[in-house]
Amino acid sequence: xxxxxxxxxxxxxxxxxxxxxxxxxxxxxxxMYWYKQKAKKPPELMFVYSYEKLSINESVPSRFSPECxxxxxxxxxxxxxxxxxxxxxxxxxxxHGAYGEQYFGPGTRLTVT
Amino acid sequence: KQEVTQIPAALSVPEGENLVLNCxxxxxxxxxLQWFRQDPGKGLTSLxxxxxxxxxxxxxxxxxxxxxxxxxSTLYIAASQPGDSATYLCAAVYGSSNTGxxxxxxxxxxxxxx
Numbered sequence: 124x125x126x127x128x129x130x131x132x133x134x135x136x137x138x139x140x141x142x143x144x145x146x147x148x149x150x151x152x153x154x155m156y157w158y159k160q161k162a163k164k165p166p167e168l169m170f171v172y173s174y175e176k177l178s179i180n181e182s183v184p185s186r187f188s189p190e191c192x193x194x195x196x197x198x199x200x201x202x203x204x205x206x207x208x209x210x211x212x213x214x215x216x217x218x219h220g221a222y223g224e225q226y227f228g229p230g231t232r233l234t235v236t
Numbered sequence: 237k238q239e240v241t242q243i244p245a246a247l248s249v250p251e252g253e254n255l256v257l258n259c260x261x262x263x264x265x266x267x268x269l270q271w272f273r274q275d276p277g278k279g280l281t282s283l284x285x286x287x288x289x290x291x292x293x294x295x296x297x298x299x300x301x302x303x304x305x306x307x308x309s310t311l312y313i314a315a316s317q318p319g320d321s322a323t324y325l326c327a328a329v330y331g332s333s334n335t336g337x338x339x340x341x342x343x344x345x346x347x348x349x350x
Contacts, residue, residue, distance in 0.1 A: 153334075158296055165340035165341065165342055166280070167340075168337060168338065173338070178334065179335060189274035213279055217336050220331060220332055221267035221268065221332055221333065222268065222333065222336075223336065224282055225283040225329075225338060227279045227328075228284060229279040229283070230279045
């Protein structure tokens with residue numbers, strides 16, 4: 124099973140709201156990733172967790188707060204977002220760091236109003 | 237700076253044609269090269285992973301090659317079908333043994349006409 128699941132599929136939130144995106148995998152992968160993808164652009168890396176510890180933060184604004192509660196779960200907490208943060212948020216995981224194939228979830232379509 | 241370029245940006249072919257998508261990367265110190273397919277509004281589906289020590293990988297009608305020294309990869313699609321219509325992304329994989337950092341190209345949007 125190479126499935127990465129993400130919830131919710133769609134999210135609409137106001138600029139003062141607090142919401143969370145969730146990602147789950149059961150492949151035993153120890154690296155998990157958050158990407159942001161704007162329309163007609165490739166995904167851009169936001170965060171990487173390795174063995175449940177944050178290893179890469181690509182200078183993402185603090186209104187995005189990642190969390191890795193355990194080896195199967197990855198959350199992205201959202202607060203005080205801007206309309207330009209509207210995008211498709213993708214989660215991925217890999218089994219052997221840079222040597223392993225990355226598997227992506229279906230994404231959460233976020234709209235900030 | 238690590239950059240990945242894909243040519244062409246868009247491609248339209250009649251059904252049954254064989255076609256080649258091109259990908260080039262500036263930093264040859266890659267771990268892997270990974271090809272993905274993305275349908276509109278959907279996530280990425282991994283098609284092929286080529287390890288840096290490999291020259292090519294095959295899966296069904298797909299064949300991907302890698303020339304690390306020249307910084308190039310190609311994705312060959314044989315006997316194209318309308319269901320192949322999608323955006324194809326290549327990603328050069330950097331990082332470490334614990335984490336992989338993907339640098340994506342801009343993608344090639346393929347349309348296969350019946």
